[in-house]
Amino acid sequence: MSIYDMLSQDQQTQPVCGITVGVVTDIKDPDKKNRVKVRLINRTDSTQETDFIRVMSPAVGKQFGLFALPEVGDEVLVGFLDGDYAAPYVLGCLWNTKNPAPVSVQDGKNEVRMWKSKTGHRLELNDGQDAPGITLFTAKETHLVIDDKAQTAELADKDKKNSVVIDIGGGTVTVEAKSKLTLKCGKASIELNGSSGEISIKTSGSIKIDGQQVDVSGKSAVNVKASGQLNLEASGPANLKGAIVKVN
Known part of the structure; x- marks a missing residue:
């Protein structure tokens, strides 16, 4: 039974001034309009409970706005439209000793x-x-x-x-990255494996490295392999050195 049903005929038409506090008891709105039920806690009859009533928000619109519905057990502030006790709505929520704020003002600085x-x-x-x-x-x-x-x-x-x-x-x-870092763009990718220390560069197109000077070195070996043709070209002198040089 709602508080409106409990009122007499005279009480239903009598205006109410001011606001009151209550505790949310239900948020399962059967009409899915994001309304809540509230038990008014400053009345002599603690069983007085509203029907599902609307909750005020600082910003609302069609499919946009700020959505933050109070939870069951939250303390809320309740007002009455045009002073009508049968038309309550939630104005906002209140912190209390049971439900304290997540942060507090330090040294008078509200930062x-x-x-x-x-x-x-x-x-x-x-x-x-x-x-x-x-x-x-x-x-x-x-x-x-x-x-x-x-x-x-x-x-x-x-x-x-x-x-x-x-x-x-x-x-x-x-x-x-703890284990692996991958950069992808279309059909090209660069993968850095933190576990093995390997770096893999893959693409379905070509890879170009251009610089004033390019150095390629390996602590144990450097392998250059082509499935098709391999071209090595220099516009100046070309030097090939090694303890042993083998061709074919």
């Missing part, structure tokens, strides 16, 4: 804004001088950190064994 889910995903905006920037964390601490002070942007796992670091001031990008 951190945070959006955190119940499983631990969080978005943090820090305006502090010591660590200004934006951080995005998953519950397992995979993170994206944009640090305005250090002028860096880092995407990494919890232990930073796999990461991409952009040094904005230094103009460098460092990519690190």
Whole structure:
């Protein structure tokens, strides 16, 4: 039974001033309109419960906006449309000792804004001088950190064994992988294997290396092999040296 059903005829038409607090009891809206049921906790009759009522949001539109529905057990602030006790709606949520905020003001400095889910995903905006920037964390601490002070942007796992670091001031990008790093573009790929130490370059087209000077060296051996024709050409002198030189 809803609180509206419990009111007398006179009470149903009598305007109500002010707002009240309540606790969310149900979020399974049968009409799938993202409404909630609320038990009003400052009434003498603690069984007074609303029907499914709408929840206010700071931004709404057709298939867009900010969506953050309160959970069962959350304390909420309830208002009444035009003072009508039969037309309540949720104005917002309230933290309390049972459900404290995920962050607190330090030394009177209100520098951190945070959006955190119940499983631990969080978005943090820090305006502090010591660590200004934006951080995005998953519950397992995979993170994206944009640090305005250090002028860096880092995407990494919890232990930073796999990461991409952009040094904005230094103009460098460092990519690190624990076991293997693969770069792909169309039919071309470069693979760096951290376990074996091998580097593999593959493409269905041609590979070109161009420089003022190109050095190729191997600690034990260098192998050059062509399935078809092999051409070695120099516009100047061509030197072939070895302890033993074999041709064919």
